[in-house]
Amino acid sequence: MNHQFVIGNPFFTLFSFMIVCFACFTLFSMIGHPPSGNKIVAFSRKLGSSFVFGLGVWAMYVLAIFGSTYPLVLDWTMLYTLLCCMALTYASISVYVCVWPGLIRKVLSSLLLAVGSTMLHYLNLLGSQVKGYELDCYLFIVSIMAAFLGALVAFNLYENRGKDGKLFSSLILGLSMIIMHTIGMQAMKVEYLNVYTTDSMNDSMMLMSFLLGIATMLIFSFCLSTWMFSRKYSMVDANYKLLVENSLDTIAIIKAGKWQYFNPAGLRMFEADSEHEMIGESIYDFLHEKHHEEIRQLLGEEENEDLLRQKPVELDWRTVGGKLLHTELVRTSTSHTGSLAYQVIIRDISERKKNEELLINSEKLYIAGQLAAGIAHEIRNPLTSLKGFLQLIASGRSNHNYYDIMKSELIRIESIVSELLMLSKPQVYQLCYRDVRQIMEESVTLLETQAIMHNIEIRLMMAAEPLYVFGVENQIKQVFINVIKNAIEAMASGGLIRISLELAQKAQIVIRIQDEGPGIAKEQLSKIGQPFYTTKDRGTGLGLMVTYKIVDNHLGSIKADSIMGQGTTFIIQLPYRKDPEENA
Helix, strand or coil: CCCCCCCCCHHHHHHHHHHHHHHHHHHHHHHCCCCCCCHHHHHHHHHHHHHHHHHHHHHHHHHHHHCCCCCCCCCCHHHHHHHHHHHHHHHHHHHHCCCCCHHHHHHHHHHHHHHHHHHHHHHHHCCCCEEEEEECHHHHHHHHHHHHHHHHHHHHHHHHHHHHHHHHHHHHHHHHHHHHHHHHHHHEEEEECCCCCCCCCHHHHHHHHHHHHHHHHHHHHHHHHHHHHHHHHHHHHHHHHHHHHCCCCEEEEEECCEEEEECHHHHHHCCCCCHHHCCCCEHHHCECHHHHHHHHHHCCCCCCHHHHHCCCEEEEEECCCCCEEEEEEEEEEEEECCEEEEEEEEEECHHHHHHHHHHHHHHHHHHHHHHHHHHHHHHHHHHHHHHHHHHHHHCCCCCHHHHHHHHHHHHHHHHHHHHHHHCCCCCCCCCEEEEHHHHHHHHHHHHHHHHHHCCEEEEEEECCCCCEEEECHHHHHHHHHHHHHHHHHHCCCCEEEEEEEEEECCCEEEEEEECCCCCCCHHHHCCCCCCCCCCCCCCCCHHHHHHHHHHHHCCCEEEEEEECCCEEEEEEEEECCCCHHHHC
């Protein structure tokens, strides 16, 4: 049986247009919210938008059929086509809110939306009771193009005008759906086995009216709730805009590598006379070349989720006039004209960088002054002695003892210079895996004779398993020798030196060297490791300073605990590094 489409009741046409426009308004309202970091929330928004739009197109179809003489077939095809329309709408929204280029994104999302809506129309006509049909291919293509162009114009208008274009975008998209449906009814002639028109559908009319009422109520409820939420969001947005406009820091929006918004503080920072000098320009034209790769990762042009919660990043920018700016930047994801963008806060730290540089230079001068004073004091004494002995030798009063004393003074000067060289620019050393137990045994062996001469016993307790470190063996040995030698010199009356080596938690090797000397006072303990500070009569203080530097270069730590009258304990921690050859 053939049926031509007849212009139906204008009331049903107008009502169907209102319903689909409300569904479109809800769609634009929900996709216009800022993107959420919560994936469940983002999924719920897209799913809700797809559900409401699909339901709106379905209700428009049913109402238009009610207002015409075209037959309405009630079967499971309606449910299947509704679910397919929702799925394609969900895909369309997902494409629209992604970070693809604007034209590709809008065209593909419009095409998916058009295919979903036209498929719902044509597949509903081709229900299970179809005997035959005729399709006008020209009108079929025109109907799809009407839906596609309407969606493309609506998306483009919404993206360009944002929330101000939401109403017009909804009207355009709704009108394109009505036009698609009208042309589609004329494009297809269907012959059914069993025909159920609005006059003969007495048994199913109540069910269809009930379902249509539920669908209409859901659409209006979603539309009302999103409108209320959008209104509340607009109030918050107004307060936020006031805060942004009055901010002293630069607040800008970046999308697709271009500036989209600048607050007044940002225009002043970049020395721009108006926002037209910045808006639409590439951020890379203002960013120093060395930071281009870093900003690409930060703005998501290269996938890196670990950067989402990172600390402020220091970047160098150039103003419109070419002035260099040192800044700190933080960024968050946001939405701009319905698509993903990034909000950045840029703070000028040029003055702070200058102050830090001055402070560092001042600290360097202070340390250099300390070293110079210490070196002058430590070297002047032996030089004075050498000068006196040379004068005696020149006067003819030579003595063999003078040469021995002069040699010892020269050795003292040499030792001071050697220790100072350790504090200069680090030299290239060959790093290797070494067992700390073996290094400690060799160090104790070297000092054992000196310990016996001072009536001191060295008791060594070591772990059974190997304790590997990755470093310079001679430097680590020098650390052990310096600390043990200080312990021996501190115990004038003899005693016991306890040395223990063990593997602690967090892959740390702990070395404890404990003596039974007089101890070190708290005020002196805090100065241990400083240049030329020593508690010994003839010490330079450089030995422990070198020790602290070596341990720090090996990513370890060293501290001293002391109790007056009981002794001092040095605790050295070095990172455990398992020898890879051991696993081979």
